[in-house]
Amino acid sequence: MLTPEDIDLERIAAAFKRWIHYEKATSSMFCFNDLYSMVLDIRASPQEKWQGFVHELAHVPKHAGNQFNMNRMFRELQEYQANSFMYHFWVPTFMLEKISLPRMQSEAIKLIGDTFNATYLFAVKRLEMYKRKQLSILWHQKLYQLN
Numbered sequence: 001m002l003t004p005e006d007i008d009l010e011r012i013a014a015a016f017k018r019w020i021h022y023e024k025a026t027s028s029m030f031c032f033n034d035l036y037s038m039v040l041d042i043r044a045s046p047q048e049k050w051q052g053f054v055h056e057l058a059h060v061p062k063h064a065g066n067q068f069n070m071n072r073m074f075r076e077l078q079e080y081q082a083n084s085f086m087y088h089f090w091v092p093t094f095m096l097e098k099i100s101l102p103r104m105q106s107e108a109i110k111l112i113g114d115t116f117n118a119t120y121l122f123a124v125k126r127l128e129m130y131k132r133k134q135l136s137i138l139w140h141q142k143l144y145q146l147n
Contacts, residue, residue, distance in 0.1 A: 054090050091116045
């Protein structure tokens, strides 16, 4: 994946050897005989399906165990990690850095949403994360200059 156009659910699922099933159900992942399958909500918009797919994709390399049998705090940690992965996988920082973001936040949000086919709320959150990281980098550079 080098450009936003390369971000394709079916192609990525095939590359990761994940089977996708569309059902009237919330997104989930399960493993049977070392084969991973995802359930995506057939009623969801394309953006919501992609969001569910990437979220579930994050669980495989990072997490083990059945969430139904684990401590609530540990389950929440796994969900937080999967969501973080989702934002960075869908709108990778290296791609975001190649875009000339408008100064007006509303225009930057629209550009991110349009470029990456993301919902407005997703674009808001990803821009927020990106700006926070940029600010952190600047802060550390200034701190380093003081030493």
